[in-house]
Amino acid sequence: MSSPMDDKMDQALDQAAEWCVRLSEGELPPAEQAALDAWFAADPEHRELLDDAVAAWRAVDEQAAHPGMIALRGEALNDLRRAQRRQWARKPGPRVAIWSAAAAVVAAVALGGGLAWRSSLPDVYRTTEGERRIVELADGSRVSLDAATVLRVRYDGDRRRLWLDQGRAKFAVAKDPLRPFSVAAGGKLVVATGTTFSVERVADQMRVVLYEGHVAVLDGEGAKGRPPPLLRVNGAPTEKSLTPDHELVAQVNSEAASVAPADPNRAAAWESGQLVFQDEPMSLAVERVNRYAREKLRIGDPSVANLRISGVFTSGDTRAFVDGVTAVLPVRAVSGQGGETVLRAFQRQPKNFTAGGESSVE
CATH class of the missing domain: 3.55.50.30 (Phage tail protein beta-alpha-beta fold)
Known part of the structure; x- marks a missing residue:
């Protein structure tokens, strides 16, 4: 007989696997992104479970053509159907459960004709309390992560897309006018081609400090084929009012926003x-x-x-x-x-x- 704690863990594992499938299908619509944010907020362990799922699926992908993996296809499809119905059998533990889900999805997708979803899963960069980290991305852009920060990165085709799920990060963007660099945070979207800026999620705000260049801030993260409108400050688009050595403060749940001067040394003091x-x-x-x-x-x-x-x-x-x-x-x-x-x-x-x-x- 399972305990309530075991049942809660089983449910969280199922949800992590399901979110991994949805993320593999491309950008989440606003309603699903809001649901994912709420799932993250419900329990700090949810982020780690999803990170484990993504890492496990990628590792399993490398073995997808192995004869033993191919032989599991029929069983994997049944496992996947059970997962979709949220009625998975009880699992022996978190790691084993994640690997079982990984095998199910990889085998099922392979049976359907390919593993293209692998490249669409974002890379996840995370820092813990008190930890700062500098990351160099594939295009040469550099990211400085503050403590307790979670950043997802996905480069595909003509887009460089990032999601700041929590914390703060400073971006030195490699210039590439043909590939906009976007950072989604708190229901807003910061878009640049080559510049230096930081984005922070704190309390009920999204903050952007512009150090050099220029950025546009959009009110919403948009959906496929429907870009969100530009965020405005006193009637003017933010790309006009947010100039170097200024900070934008936008409310997460409304269109309210303001821009004020910012001392660049003071604004970047957290890096030191x-x-x-x-x-x-x-x-x-x-x-x-x-x-x-x-x-x-x-x-x-x-x-x-x-x-x-x-x-x-x-x-x-x-x-x-x-x-x-x-x-x-x-x-x-x-x-x-x-x-x-x-x-x-x-x-x-x-x-x-x-x-x-x-x-x-x-």
């Missing part, structure tokens, strides 16, 4: 291990601090989320951040479940301070 806040809400600051912390911070009161903070902190030094904000703001830190620290409000008159001549909280 610094977190710089300039009159930012506490909710945004905490989310960025948590990218580098295994033991998370959590805001316990809405009034704390709206407090404004300015300062320079070392990424990964969560204690220094907590000590700073509790020293000068009406905030106290208490221990929560699972090692987290909860920031709660209490009555105190805020004051300014300078730590080491660099940090201040307002």
Whole structure:
């Protein structure tokens, strides 16, 4: 008799395999992309299960022509039908289940006449808490990944498509006017041909800092044959208002957007291990601090989320951040479940301070 935990894992494995099939068929329509984002948000392990599925299917693909694999075709088709009905038999464990699903889909597609789907699956680049990484893509473009970031990349034909599922990344795009470079994030689409810019998903916002060149930002990720409209700021397309050394802040769930000047050195400070806040809400600051912390911070009161903070902190030094904000703001830190620290409000008159001549909280 299976336990509720086993049943939950079986269901997640089935869903990971099904999402892998859908991704192999091409770009997801907006409704399915929203469903995938919701599935990711439901459980942090879902991303890892999908990554495992993609990696396993690619590995199995390399063995697809082996006689033993061909002999499994009939059984694989039955397994695939059961997966589509979400009634797979109980599996001995996550890894075995993923490999079984991989064998089923690879064999079924091979029986149908090819394995073209393999090349359409995106490459996934991931960083954990406190980790930063630089990646060079196939066309020579370079990507700098912030901590706790997930980026999917797919190059095909005349398009270079990327999806920032969480976190922040800075892109130095190799010039190729015939192959637009697009980054989808938070329901928006940033398109460039050769430039340097960063994209960040934080709270309910999508942020773009333009360092050089120009980009267009579209309101939506679009569907096949139907490009989304240009995002506008004060009636003007973003490619007109978003110039180098400026930052676009767009709301994920609406058309609201604004552009303001940005200090390029301050905007890129995260690449050298610094977190710089300039009159930012506490909710945004905490989310960025948590990218580098295994033991998370959590805001316990809405009034704390709206407090404004300015300062320079070392990424990964969560204690220094907590000590700073509790020293000068009406905030106290208490221990929560699972090692987290909860920031709660209490009555105190805020004051300014300078730590080491660099940090201040307002």
